[in-house]
Amino acid sequence: MTQDANEIKQIIARCLQGDQTGYAALYDQFGAGVYRLCYSLLLNREDAEDIAQETFVYAFKNLHRYKPELASFKTWLYTIAICRCRNLYRRNRPILIDLSTLLQNTLPAPTADTPEAAMARRSAQDALEKALASLSPRLREAIVLRYGHGLTYREMAEVMGCPQKTAESRVRLAHDALRGRLQPIGQGLLEELLSF
């Protein structure tokens, strides 16, 4: 077990003993990641906030059910978040890109970037967001977990509740689907990744 896993285990033990600061520590460590996952899948700020909130409330209320020997805490949290995102898909709501995020440049550009470079980066990000919106939920999950969160195929399979080979094929299908929808830069990246 790694250092991080041991640390998480100790924090969870503190939470189960009633230490409220343990919950805050867990949220500090995983809050941003869970929100980012929810936003990448739902592409809507309000929905992502709601699902992230639900995820943590459920996880904290059911912390005694978490078994460290079965999965890492991050994987467990992501599984809960994805289940809730899927519940939202089932309401047949089309994925709508949040206009506020498109109209406002909420991400500050790095100081080293020139304005042109920042604008190019922003437009590439918007294109990527639109391309994600065009994917089916399952494929979007696969590509976001793989590249957005750096999960291994085994972890992806645990989170998505499918065999590892299915996770691999979903990533490949997502690549194929994204191939024609990305800007030349992004398309080049995918081609590079899929060349073998």
Added chain:
Amino acid sequence: MQFAACNHCRSHLIGYINRELTPAARRRVAEHLDSCPACYSVYLRKRDAAHELANGLTLIGRSDAPQLGDIWNAVQSGMAGPRRRPWQFQKQHSLVVLLLIIGLLLPWSFTQRQVVLAVPVPPTPRDTQITQHTPSSTGFVALEPAATAAAPSTANPGGTMTPRVESNYAPLPGANGELNDLPNY
């Protein structure tokens, strides 16, 4: 041999970049990369592409501190009380049920008709005529009124004769006095 080694190396490059290979497989790929400049250049391109795509996806949905603070406040309130979403679901469901009930009751209220339930009606007694068979001189059956099952009818005391029916069979022997002609055994 070199071709097979290159194929093996390139098919495992993504796993190598993402550190998903077993130590033995990783060592094998690394040894080949050290010895093959072509595969090494492919490795560099794939590594950069994977990092670029990961960076692009990482930027999507990045939250700021106030936003995370709001979510944390919502989490704390959610742990203290009921969550918001299920309550919204319940409200939506109860609204749908209410609309269904109204939709079912509206036609009834417009027509003002009494709703007839599908209860089976018990059988009621009916007047039926039972006829009595009496032999006639012709050998055919004459039908005469006798009595009814439930209440004898007094409206037609004489009874009614059913119309004579032409039989398909020959008259019985003796019906016309031919019985006496039969030989005596």
